[in-house]
Amino acid sequence: MGPDEFLFLLIGLKWTVALSAIGFVCGSAAGLGIALARTSGIAFVERLTAGYIAIFQGTPLLMQLFVVYYGLALIGIKIDAWAAVSVGLTLHASAYLGEIWRGAIEAVPRGQTEASKALALGYISRMKDVILPQALRISLPATIGFLVQLIKGTSLASIVGFTELTRAGNMISNQIFEPLTVFGIVGILYFIMCCPLTIYGAHLERKFAASTR
């Protein structure tokens, strides 16, 4: 495998990183909304978002990407593969992060909400200044764990024809007939992205366990 092929893999890697970042950032924004809706105390809103979460947790990511990619085309909305995949990953991430953060919000002791209410803090300040900073800390290990899943999940975008790292590897492998070498390198590239995150997540988890003891 020559430098040109390796460069091609790096371009694929760039798209994997971009997809992961889009999925995570947009998914976080939407996921925060989901988590707040899920803990809003408004029965109808809570049930609606519970259903949303159940749908995305109960179906494969690949199917979700198919539905967005082909489904949108079917109803006449023609968008690029990368946009479809971004939308799909965002929806997927929003459901998972929403559920992780719902759990974290509910794990913040009730006394925190009561003290904030007694101090006349409104909902926005209560969330922004008191509950979410504590919930974020609680959820950090699980959030990082999901980010790692998401990075690996972007490989499914290759199936709808988007040239990220996995598909780039596939193309090179078909060209030079060295699948072991190529996919070995692809694997190492994924590993370099994910492993430090996993280690960092485990470190945070230990630190958190120690501080709450």
Next chain:
Amino acid sequence: MSDISTTRPQAEAMISMAGVAKWYGAFQALHNINITVGKGEKIVLCGPSGSGKSTLIRCINHLETYQKGEIFVGGTRLGHEAKSIDAVRREVGMVFQQFNLFPHLTVLENCMLAPMRALKLSKAEAEGRARQLLERVKIAEQAEKYPAQLSGGQQQRVAIARALCMRPQVMLFDEPTSALDPEMVKEVLDTMIDLAREGMTMICVTHEMGFARQVADRVIFMASGAIVEEAPPAEFFSDPKHERTRKFLGEILSRH
């Protein structure tokens, strides 16, 4: 029951509860509560565990909602809509058994948050006020620390300062010394006594009968969600009228 509360004119009442009843589902936690607390008056609320003391004072700042009756705080009718709840909460400070300080904020930030957010004070004003009140509860030198770095007694004094930073007209205390190690109880009670001397209107749920004797204008005894008896402390302790009160006092005083 003494009828001081019902004859006290409405005009000088800081808190009045009239016919308040509350249910948790099918369970009635409060029965026909009538209390009037005058400006500057100190009430000690006592009674066996589960008698509804917390529920009662938590209705006053609407941490619990009630289903019947009326509550007025400083002339504002506490309804169930956000506007009146908000207005009342700005006038009523509360101190909890478990302190409930914000663990991710420093002592100073704990005290500055609500004045900045709820009263829209500038950062400098909020800080000035916070430092002044931390001074008053004798804990100014801990301002930059986090709650977890303080003892229980210190944390509870910070919680008192945090509530006072809102310049409330009324302070509610829900068993403020029950979670403390015995050697820290006094520092918190002393802080509360100082506050009482300065004329604060207070309702204190506590079993510290020494505090009740020293500070209270009236002691109210509750059992099974209803007010059984209320009297000035001297009378309450020496001449309790009801059998349940006598039994309760017997248990409390033998424990101390």
